[in-house]
Amino acid sequence: MRSVARCEVENIKMMTLFESHSQYREKAVMWRVFSMLPLYGALTGGRVFRWFAANIPMDLGTGGAFTSDIDVIARLHDFPRSKEWRYKTWEVKVALLGGDGRARSLKIGKLNRTITQMKAYREFGAPDVSLLDILLCEAGFLRGNAFPTPAVDASVRSKIIELREQGFGYQLLPFEHGRD
Numbered sequence: 001m002r003s004v005a006r007c008e009v010e011n012i013k014m015m016t017l018f019e020s021h022s023q024y025r026e027k028a029v030m031w032r033v034f035s036m037l038p039l040y041g042a043l044t045g046g047r048v049f050r051w052f053a054a055n056i057p058m059d060l061g062t063g064g065a066f067t068s069d070i071d072v073i074a075r076l077h078d079f080p081r082s083k084e085w086r087y088k089t090w091e092v093k094v095a096l097l098g099g100d101g102r103a104r105s106l107k108i109g110k111l112n113r114t115i116t117q118m119k120a121y122r123e124f125g126a127p128d129v130s131l132l133d134i135l136l137c138e139a140g141f142l143r144g145n146a147f148p149t150p151a152v153d154a155s156v157r158s159k160i161i162e163l164r165e166q167g168f169g170y171q172l173l174p175f176e177h178g179r180d
Helices: 004-009 022-035 035-042 110-123 151-164
Strands: 046-058 070-078 085-097 128-137 169-175
Touching: 022 046, 022 070, 022 085, 022 128, 035 169, 046 151, 085 110, 085 151, 110 128, 110 151, 128 151, 151 169
Parallel strands: 085 128, 128 169
Antiparallel strands: 046 070, 070 085
16 A cells, blocks of 8 residues: 555656746756856856856845846856956846747847846946856757747847947857756
């Protein structure tokens, strides 16, 4: 005879990052990507990272001048050529690419709000600010679809133009994980 608790556990569906709630998903994806940062050297421009931190509140000790947070900051250097440290920050946005090729949450039309957030990073003292668009792909997306999709291509092109005019960096990371 099986226990009630065991039956309940067997009926729980394992949820992937793709299927999770958007508030949880952004933080979970950031930690997943940045915990494997050595695998994603292009995000750091080939620099070595000493540490990274996520969701750093900017209102600490500012007297309320800043009310946002820095999504990710990393301490980098050009080892072994230099002993100087650089600090790079990213405003992270997560979009979804379904197995059927459809894109969701590309934040088209919301770039002005993102630029305002990135300007606050700069005013706070962050010297190197970039938008990191993480495209979370449903399991099997990259195997069955051309990348970038037309919707992603249009979104990227429009963002690059605006961000370049403002002096911000832009990085795109398609990220797919299996169901397991």
